[in-house]
Amino acid sequence: MMHVFLLALAIAIAWYWRQCWTPSTGSAWNQRWSSTLSAFLLPPLLLLSTAIALVLMGPKGQMVCWWEGWSSYGIGISWLAFAAALAVKLAWAGGRSLRQIRQYPAIPLKGGEVGRLLPTPLPFVAQVGFWQPELVISQGLLDTLDAEHLTAVLLHEQAHAKNHDTFWFFWLGWLRTLTAWLPNTEFLWQELLMLREIRADLEAAQIVDGLVLAEALLTVVSVPIMQPDSCFAALSEAALRDRLNERIDALLTESTTATKEVGGNWWHLTLTLLPLLLIPFHG
Numbered sequence: 001m002m003h004v005f006l007l008a009l010a011i012a013i014a015w016y017w018r019q020c021w022t023p024s025t026g027s028a029w030n031q032r033w034s035s036t037l038s039a040f041l042l043p044p045l046l047l048l049s050t051a052i053a054l055v056l057m058g059p060k061g062q063m064v065c066w067w068e069g070w071s072s073y074g075i076g077i078s079w080l081a082f083a084a085a086l087a088v089k090l091a092w093a094g095g096r097s098l099r100q101i102r103q104y105p106a107i108p109l110k111g112g113e114v115g116r117l118l119p120t121p122l123p124f125v126a127q128v129g130f131w132q133p134e135l136v137i138s139q140g141l142l143d144t145l146d147a148e149h150l151t152a153v154l155l156h157e158q159a160h161a162k163n164h165d166t167f168w169f170f171w172l173g174w175l176r177t178l179t180a181w182l183p184n185t186e187f188l189w190q191e192l193l194m195l196r197e198i199r200a201d202l203e204a205a206q207i208v209d210g211l212v213l214a215e216a217l218l219t220v221v222s223v224p225i226m227q228p229d230s231c232f233a234a235l236s237e238a239a240l241r242d243r244l245n246e247r248i249d250a251l252l253t254e255s256t257t258a259t260k261e262v263g264g265n266w267w268h269l270t271l272t273l274l275p276l277l278l279i280p281f282h283g
Contacts (some may be wrong), residue, residue, distance in 0.1 A: 014043035
């Protein structure tokens with residue numbers, strides 16, 4: 001029963017890990033980011049490493065009955081196949097969005113930036129893509145904002161590009177879909193989106209007045225926009241409109257030095273690798 005026990009134990013730990021997580025409201029941005037990211041990321045990694053271990057150990061062993069060996073092996077390989085297929089599907093959708101964006105004309109922007117001009121009167125700006133995303137900006141935003149507010153918006157988007165947010169959130173979005181059945185998955189996802197935007201806000205506020213960026217943010221979120229997927233990083237994240245006050249409060253009250261990330265309980269990462277350490281002892 002070793003394989004079934006290992007699988008059940010991994011699921012129980014992942015479930016308990018998520019279920020016991022509590023939001024660190026009132027903490028600085030960097031502390032909230034570390035706590036939220038570890039709670040979101042580590043349980044799925046434990047499940048993935050367990051599935052990989054079950055597949056590598058195979059369906060047979062000295063302490064494994066044939067029926068439970070094949071059942072756990074089938075579960076492991078099926079879940080990994082589903083995970084791979086999901087990653088391919090999301091990558092294809094992201095690539096399609098990027099190809100559509102590249103059909104729009106490229107225009108020069110202040111500070112040497114180059115953006116893709118979206119021919120819509122609605123104010124919109126976002127990074128679209130993966131490791132090296134494309135900046136997309138609408139004609140409506142160019143017509144609405146003055147030079148000072150537009151500079152603040154571009155600095156916010158530069159922060160997304162510098163941190164490769166579109167790339168990392170593509171993979172986080174993959175884990176979100178893969179483990180949607182775990183407790184607090186959607187809440188943690190929304191928290192990560194919000195903290196990602198706060199990080200970009202604070203990095204931009206190191207160069208421009210945070211009040212100027214807050215005014216630009218209010219302008220952009222006042223109109224309906226498209227619902228972006230995980231390969232987008234947009235100033236006016238549609239899913240976060242009801243938390244706009246929290247972003248503005250962070251801009252006006254957080255120290256700009258708070259953008260430096262701090263270490264969290266990342267020793268827990270070793271726990272996610274324990275199933276792989278059992279492979280050499282499998283007979």
